[in-house]
Amino acid sequence: MTQLLSNGSRGLAVRNLQAALRLDGYAIAVDGDFGDETEAVLRAYQRKVGLVDDGVAGPKTQAALKGFDTSRYLKRKDLQQAANRLGVPLASVMAVNQVESKGEGFAANGRPVILFERHVMHERLQANGFSEAEADALAVAVPAVVNRTPGGYLGGTAENQRLAAARMVHEESALESASWGLFQIMGYHWQRLGYQDVQHFADTMALSEAAQLDAFVSFIEADPALHKALKARNWKQFARIYNGPNYAKNLYDVKLARAYAQFAGEQEKAA
Template sequence: MTAFRGNAAPLSSSGFRRTMVALATDPASLWALITVETSGFGYLPDRRPKILFERHVFHRRTGGKYGSTHADISAPAPGGYLGDADEYTRLERALALDRQAALDSTSWGLGQVMGFHAASLGYPGTEAMVTGFLEDEDAQLEAVQRFIGAHAALRQALRRQDWTRVAFFYNGASYAQHGYHRKLEHYHDLYAIKGTPDIAVRTAQAWLTYLGYAPRGVDGILGPATGAAVVAFQKAQGLPVTADLDDASLERLRLAAAAAAGRSGA
């Protein structure tokens, strides 16, 4: 893998539906889970998967031998989070100490699946799972499907929209401390009432983000910030300025994002 960058293709309609059908859940429930885990998008603007490095997991998986010399990335208790791209700084330091333990101690992508689950979810190893995550969100969501599918109680809780049990099984015993159950319920109800994200809009927002046009989130809603980003892109490309995601603008966006991926070595 090259600096954890790949194609970083946004979620497809077929990928979303495949996971929804496999888990026998509804769109609002699956989108709620995605939104709570990664604010609804699995990549950073530089196309690397969103991650969180867990120092307590690294401490445990390395027998605590780095605890005295690297306490900020190896400690018995969770913490030390820097967020967003800065999490890769923590990961890179851990990789230099123990690559396998570092990959295993990181949560990856759209559903923040921990690396150490890779083998039990049917991947050849953590490297293979992460490599797939670099390519597209469909692969990231498939890991969520595998994780939930492997836990009968979690799968049943999701189908029943029992958010307390979903949070317990997905996020761990400290779920209440972070209010995961309340967040899941909130987003489920919001999506059930207002409608779920538009995947075509979401894809365009991802491309705009990669190109530096700041739609202020990848949420599948064509709001003012996304409209402004579309206008800026259309002006830069010499397209008619409409603020709409018309066919010509979408095709130009797709081509520009693909070209940018090639230049970045993804």
């Protein structure tokens, strides 16, 4: 797993990052101390290659420095387009991306990051024509993928195996029962977000992180209260709607406010 490096980090991983930036032509001290100088240089590099210039060396930035293909990664221009579409400052979208996204839209196997929800599968089977008794019978037969209660998570790429098993039960319900991509949008939202069907939604999530962001923007547009909260930068209301009643426990509103202030301040300095 790639180590996340940011201002305040120290050690060999930071030294390697600085050395890679130096090899790319940046005048930077290779001292293993991630301070303001390293952050400024890193942001410049991120802007040069088109990545989100958040000053954090995560797996995407480190992959770019190693020369790997970054074509499916989220770019700054994607965030700007999302901000324009939503009618909000770029800093707002950058804050939401930092706090609410999973950081990576694709797993190590190249497939979209997913989390399969077996209790949603129980519900979606009934929404797709199965009787409650039939759904309960399947819960007895294959409880790992059909169940009245949440759970059974395996995490990572193993979630694809759970999805594959669920697809053997019922294709459409299975795809609707997984959350997809950077922002973990549930498949059953496909119609509300304007996709032709759930397979079209799943195929689109496999294209790029930009396509996943587009689904998230559609999700915000489809909820007037959520969109209004974002426009007003009412982070408490935004977090309450998006994250649910436990938003305060996880400090989502506080994290969003801090991230927005940081990005807005940086953009004001750069202007």
